[in-house]
Amino acid sequence: MGGYSALRLLREGLRDQRGWRPAWRSPKLRKAYDIVIVGAGGHGLATAYYLARNHGITDVAVLEKGWLGGGNTGRNTTVIRSNYYYPESCALYDLSLRLYEGLSRELNYNVMFSRRGMMILHHSEHEREIAARTVNAMRLNGVDAELLDRDEVRARAPLLNFGEDARHPILGAVWQERAGTGRHDAVAWGYARAADRLGVEIVQNCEVTGFIVEGGTCKGVETSLGPVRAGRVGMAVAGHSSHLAAMAGFRLPLTSYALQAFVSEPLKPMLDCVVASPAHGVYISQSDKGGLVMGGALDRVPTYGQRGNLPVQEDVLGGLVDCFPAIARVGLLRQWAGIVDVSPDSSPILGPSPLPGLYLNCGWGTGGFKAIPAGGLLFAHILAQGAHHPISAPFDLTRFERGRLIDEGAASGIAH
C-alpha cells in the first residue's frame, strides 16, 4: 500500500489505474482488544488514529453498525471554525482548527480544507453590540476575529440582500478569516486509512447491542457478531448516545434531533466564503463542484428518523431566499438529515461515564465536524491515560451536577 502523491497519480494514470489497493483492511472481529471504540464516525476514527500515533496503543478496534463515515460525519455541511465565546471552547475548537491546517499532510490524504473565511451576519443595533462583544472575546482568547461593516460585507458577498425592503437589513458581520470548509468523507476516510496502517482494526457492519459489566465495571461490549472484551471502551455514537447509555444503565443530558441540509444544482462561482445569518436561522457556502450547501435550524421535536420535516425546510429555504434573492429559482439536488445529540449548554461531553471503564465522546450536536481532530486527540488521551487532558477537563459530564456549564448556546448564540 503506497502513499498518495502526484507522482503516484501520474503512474497509475499511465497503468490504467490498476495499481490502487483498498485504503483499509476488512478484518474479522477478534475476541478481545486493549481498547474498543464504538462508532466509526470522524470522532471514533480520529480517536483510534491518535491512540496509535500519540500513545503507541495499536490493539484497538473501531466497531461500526453501518459503514464508516455513514453517520453525521458523512452528512454534515463541513463548516470548520473556532468563533466561540468562552476560553474553554476556544481552546478546544482552535486546537481543532490548527490540526485541520496540517491534516492533509499528516494523514497523506487530501481533506480539502479550504480556509475561505466565514461571516456571521448581524441585522440590528442590538445584534451588532453582541457581535462586537464576541469579536473582543475571541481576540482575548487568541482567536482571529474582525468586525465588518455593511460595505465590507457587500465587498465579500455582493449577492446578499442589501435592499431597503430586506426583511432583516444587513448591518455587518463577525468575520473569521481562518474558518472554512473541508471534505467530510475525506476526513473519515483519511483517518480510517491512517489508523488502519498503524494496526487499528475497523470492523464495519458490527452493531453494539449491550455492554459486558463485571463487578460494576465495563469489560467489553456485546455485538451483532458476538461478545468482545476490552480494557477500556469508548463510545462516539453522536445521536445514538442516549440509546447506548440506556444499555449501560444511565441517562445523559442529551436530546436527539434531526438536522437537515440541502445542496443545489451546480452553479458558476457566486460565493467564496461561508455566510451564516442567525436572524434568518440559515447558513450557506458553495462547494468546489458549484453546489450551494445550505442548512439551518434543528427540527423541532426529538427524532431518530434521518429524514427531516417540512416546516423546518420551509423556514430554512425561505430564509435563504431572503438572504440571497438571486437563488430563488435554483433547483435543489438533494435534501437529507442526520441525528445530532444536543446538550443543554451546546457544548460536548468528554471523559468518564457513570459506568467505570466506559468513556464518553458525545454532545457535539450540530457542530462536531470542525472538532473531529481535537475530539479524537483528546479522547485518545483520555482512553490511554484514564484521565483528562487539560483542554478536555472542563467538558466532563460532572459539569451538570456542579452547575459549571459552558453555555455556548447562550453566549455565542449559534447552534452550529
Place this chain on the structure above:
Amino acid sequence: MLLLECPYCGVMADETELAPGGEAHVARRGPEASEEEFEAYLFERKNPRGVHFERWRHVMGCGKWFHAARDTVTLEVFATYPAQMQAPPEEVLAAIRSKRPGWEGWP
C-alpha cells in the same frame, strides 16, 4: 408535518400551530432533593429511540399545555391527553401496546 389533536379544543392542529415542550412527566424535585436528583430533574432525559411522552402547547389556539405519545423513529403520534396527569393514562398505554407489541412499557 405532524398533526396532533388538542385534547381541550378538539382541533386537529398542524405542528406549526403548536410549540413543543420537551419530555413529559419529569418529576419535579423538592427542597429535600440531593444534588444528583436535582441534576437528573434539570438535565437528564430518557431521549428514547421509539415511544416518547412529550409536552406540547397549543400556542396558536387555546394556549393550553397538553401531552402526546409519539414514536421518535416513525414520527407516528399514538395519542394526545390532558396535562393534568402524572403518568400516561391506561387507554394511551393500550393504544401504544396494540401498535408496538414489543414495547418495554411505561415508565
